[in-house]
Amino acid sequence: MKILFFFGTRPEAIKMAPLIHELKRDRHSFDVKICVSAQHREMLDQVLNFFGIKPDFDLNLMQPNQNLSQITEAVLRGVQEILVACKPDWLVVQGDTTTTFAGALAAFYQRVKVAHLEAGLRSFNKESPFPEEMNRVLTTHLSDLHLAPTDRARENLLRENIAEKNIFVVGNTSIDALFLCLDKLTGKTIRDFPALAGIDFSKRIITVTGHRRESFGKPFENICRALRRISESADVELVYPVHLNPNVRKPVFDMLQGRSNVHLIEPLDYAAFVWLMNQSHIILTDSGGVQEEAPSLGKPVLVMRDVTERVEGIAAGTAKLVGTETDKIIAETVKLLTDPQVYEAMAKAVNPYGDGEASRRICAIWQRHPR
Numbered sequence: 001m002k003i004l005f006f007f008g009t010r011p012e013a014i015k016m017a018p019l020i021h022e023l024k025r026d027r028h029s030f031d032v033k034i035c036v037s038a039q040h041r042e043m044l045d046q047v048l049n050f051f052g053i054k055p056d057f058d059l060n061l062m063q064p065n066q067n068l069s070q071i072t073e074a075v076l077r078g079v080q081e082i083l084v085a086c087k088p089d090w091l092v093v094q095g096d097t098t099t100t101f102a103g104a105l106a107a108f109y110q111r112v113k114v115a116h117l118e119a120g121l122r123s124f125n126k127e128s129p130f131p132e133e134m135n136r137v138l139t140t141h142l143s144d145l146h147l148a149p150t151d152r153a154r155e156n157l158l159r160e161n162i163a164e165k166n167i168f169v170v171g172n173t174s175i176d177a178l179f180l181c182l183d184k185l186t187g188k189t190i191r192d193f194p195a196l197a198g199i200d201f202s203k204r205i206i207t208v209t210g211h212r213r214e215s216f217g218k219p220f221e222n223i224c225r226a227l228r229r230i231s232e233s234a235d236v237e238l239v240y241p242v243h244l245n246p247n248v249r250k251p252v253f254d255m256l257q258g259r260s261n262v263h264l265i266e267p268l269d270y271a272a273f274v275w276l277m278n279q280s281h282i283i284l285t286d287s288g289g290v291q292e293e294a295p296s297l298g299k300p301v302l303v304m305r306d307v308t309e310r311v312e313g314i315a316a317g318t319a320k321l322v323g324t325e326t327d328k329i330i331a332e333t334v335k336l337l338t339d340p341q342v343y344e345a346m347a348k349a350v351n352p353y354g355d356g357e358a359s360r361r362i363c364a365i366w367q368r369h370p371r
C-alpha cells in the first residue's frame, strides 16, 4: 500500500514523525512517501532534522507574510502534480492548517483517499481559531479515514454524520512524539541547549508561546502588556521563543524587549523546547500542541484564547482558559505564583490526549484492513 504523507508546518511535522517512522518499519506492507508544502520553512526544517526525516517532494511554498489564499492556491497546484506522479493509495494529512485542508481537497479532486490524523477537534466557532476551525471541518468532509485522538473527538465526528466504521480513536501522535523526545533527553543538562544560555534556571520559569491569527492586533498587545507587568512584579524568568510570523514578532519585540528577566529567543528546536517546558513552573500559550504536551509533564497551562478545541485538558483541571484580556492573564498567573493549593491542583501529570501508542494503533489498522 502506497501512503503519501503531506504536511507543511512545525506542529504537523512533529505529529506526523512518529507515524512515518512506525510505517517505515514495516516495508513489507507500506511504501511510504513524504511530501512537504513547506508552509513553514525554518520551523519545519528544525523538526525534520530532529526526527531524521527526508522528504521525497518539497513544494517550498513559504512566502514572507503569506496570506491564506496564496497558501491554498500553491498547495492545490503543487499537490495535484505530486499525486499524479506518485499515485498513492492514501494521502495522510494532519490537524487543521491550510496545508492540511488544501492537501485534502487536492486529493479529493484526484480521487485519492484521505486519512485525517487528529480528526474531530472542534471549537464550534468559525472565527476562532481562525482559520483552523473551518480547515478541520472541511478536511473531515473530504476524508475517508478519521483518526481521532479522543472519545470526545469521535463524538464530534458522529454528530456530523461521519460513518462510525471510518472513525478510530487512537490517541494523539503528539504524545508519541513527546515520549520519543523525553527518551532522548535523559541525562541532558542546560549545557546541551546553547539556545537557552543566559536564563536563570534557579528562578521560576514561565514559558510563553503565541501565534494565533485571531489574536493579531489588540489581543496580542493585551497579552504582551500582561507579560510585561508580570515580569515587572514577580521574581520570575519569562522565556518566550518567538514565532517567526512577522505579525507576532512586531508587537512582541516592540513591547517586551529590554527587560533582563524577559528572554525573547528564536523558535527552539523540539528537544530544547520540550526540555524548557519540563523546567517550567507555568506555561502561557495559545498553541494547540503545547496544550496537549504540558499536561503530560505536569505543568499548569494558562490558555490565552477565548475558546479551545482541546477541552480535555480543561476538564482534567490542568489547563485553564484565560482569554486575551490583560488583567485576567495577570490575575490567573499571580494566583498560580502565590497560592500553592491552586498550583498543586493544576500541576497534575495526566494524559487526556494519548498514551504514546497512537502510531502503533494506526499502523495496526492498516495492517489488519489494507484498504
Ligand code: UD1
Pocket (backbone or CB within 6 Å): 009, 010, 011, 039, 040, 041, 042, 043, 044, 062, 063, 064, 065, 066, 067, 068, 071, 096, 097, 098, 099, 131, 132, 211, 213, 244, 245, 246
Ligand atoms: C500556521 C498555521 C496554524 C498553525 C501554525 C503553527 C495556517 C493558516 N496557519 O500559522 O494553523 O497553528 O502554523 O505554528 O495554516 N515564517 C517564517 N518561517 C517559518 C515559519 C513562518 O518566516 O518557518 C513566517 C513567514 O513570514 C510566513 C509567516 O511566518 O509567511 C506566517 O506563516 P503561516 O504558516 O502562514 O502562519 P502561522 O502563523 O505560522
Ligand code: UDP
Pocket (backbone or CB within 6 Å): 010, 011, 014, 209, 211, 241, 266, 267, 268, 269, 270, 271, 273, 274, 286, 287, 288, 289, 290, 293
Ligand atoms: N515547539 C517547538 N519549538 C518552539 C515552540 C514550540 O518545537 O519554540 C513545539 C511544541 O512542543 C509543539 C509544537 O511546536 O509540539 C506546537 O507548535 P505551534 O505552537 O507552532 O502550533 P500549534 O500546535 O498551535 O498548531
